[in-house]
Amino acid sequence: MLKDKISILKPIQVLLLLFLVFAGLYFAREFLIPLSFGGILATLILPLSRRLENKGVHKGLAPVLCLLALLLVAGGIFALLIWQVSDLAQNVSEMQQQVTKLLERVQNFLSTAIGISKEKQKEVIEQQQQGAGSGQVSGMVSGFMGFLVNFVLVIVYTYLFVYFRHRLKRFILMLVPDEELAKAEKAISQSAKVSYQYLSGLSMMIVMLWVLYGIGFSVAGLKSAVFFAILCGILEIIPFVGNLTGTGIAVLMAVSQGEGSGLVLGVVATYFVVQFVQSYILEPLVVGAEVNINPLFTIIVLVLGETLWGVAGMILAIPLLGMTKIVFDNVESMKPYAYLIGSDSKPGKKNSFSEKMKKLFKRG
Template sequence: MNQPQPLLSRAVQTLFLLFLVFAGLYFTKSFLVPIALAGVLAMLFLPFGQWLEKKGMNRTVAAVLCVLVLLIVVVGFISLVSWRVSNIETNFNQIEQQATKYYNEVKDYVQQSFGVSVQQQKQIIQKQGSSTAGTIATYFAGLAGSFLGTLTTAIIVLIYIFLFINSRSHFKKFILKLVKPEDKGNALIIIDQSTEVVQKYISGLAKMIACLWVMYAIGFSIVGVQNAIFFAILCGTLEIVPFVGNITGTSLTVLMALAQGGGSSMVIGVLAVYGSVQFIQSYILQPLVVGKDVDVNPLFTIMVIILGEAIWGVGGMVLSIPLLGMVKIVFDHIEPLKPYGFLIGSEDNGKEDDASFMDKIKGWFTKQKH
């Protein structure tokens, strides 16, 4: 009669422990996000650092060069975006004229539909403008503070990356000291595979983003969007933030197309390009370029992205998938946790690893047996 009580007690304790873990992650995000981001980037640059060390270079110097390469890539990308933005500024007068045109059309629509005259609309806007003057000043002050905070975080991340690469042997020995001697071999496998899955995921993601740049540039150029290359880079790069990023980039492209004078046909064209690229990305690029490096069930992929955004914001969305891939590797190599690794893994895990790409395509159109 009393047997269900211990089971209920353990369930309550487990739920309470999970609540404490997620609460701790939420309230310490300003401390943990830079560490997690630096750890992922350090794993990405680890092969380059090891290659430099094999050439006879000191580990500290190799770690510094890894950080410098990352800086060059980031600065180069920012410079490219700034160059395209400066080109957009040359067409600012045209964009301003189109925006004024749409603004006047909205005012006429409000007058005809709701009976609010243009003069009354101006008075309402003036009242709102006077009441929000302080808010705008507060907004710009907050924006300046956010920029300084972001700059400080970026510097901290670079320092963490250097320390992780330079002191990786020390951290590895620490992890091995935590496990029993008979479990050290399994721990080494977990460390190596966790590092490998992050490297493959990020390098595959970078290749896929480059492909998206090309496809978006071709599509937007055919549609007739001005500064198509800039918006192609914008839409492709925002793919770093799953689901939300590409929708945001496409929405900005649609708004800019309207501001540039494009009609409904251009908007439909931009949306068609977006749909086509997303189809190619999901069913061709993802299997070919990224592959099954992070072998996670799509349901848990969406869940972990939502959970990452709730706990760590945008940083959590970016880091959620590689971190979940690492967690799955840990689950797969620890006997009591293997059922959970199976649960969050892909449904076809082990069945399609040796299948050719054409066989996978045929599999999409055939009925699966369960």
């Protein structure tokens, strides 16, 4: 009887612990999201900061220069998007006419097929617009101010993580028993490395996707093809969901142009071709298997990240889970969980196709 109680008590304790962890992540999200972004970005700029320090740049100045370079790149992308939006605005009147015609067709369909009169449809739309417009301005202002505060916090956290990296590392090692120091150092090094490789590989892949989407959308005849190419590439930071969202917006733009089904089919065909190239060429060649997570837990952590932290959770989910797996790999009692999360492919191993492509580039 006592053994049965003990065997039941342990799973209950585990479930209670998980509940407390997830509740803490949810209620502390306003503090943890900027902190997590700062830590992830710190691993991205750390190699460049080390190079600058080795060349004689002051330890406090090197992260500042790296952050300025990162902000310049982000600012350049944002400026390009603004330029493309201004170009897109020139076709707004034509788009509005096409959208109006499309809405009229939808209203006629609802009226004839379902029996909802146009007057009833207008009444429902007006009620929704009144309910949504009441707090829209205040919501936009508060959201923008919150974004600015979080943006500044991320920059500050990133700088401080890089500047105090040695102190943070020593603090972690001080908590570890002497016989586990080698494993702890290995886990810290691999965690930073896997995050850097994932982010740098993802950045390279996004640039390549810009080119592929830009060519495909231009050939299809989509207006402001560069804007939608950049949008689809940037949304790739949200796995699975991002590329579908970006392509969906591009399809809506194609429909609003009113040039027939050929343009829509061209945009959809571009999506499938780019997805094929991304899945079988770009990801094995550029990103690789550094984040060694199986598809089941990739989807689970994305859904869980969105539930706890929203869109930010979906962006952070994959690198954070990859770093967690590295820690599990180096803790004996947690190795079964690392095996459960991981995939059969080994980190650092590329398939034969990607190896051939790399050799081909090196020869060139």
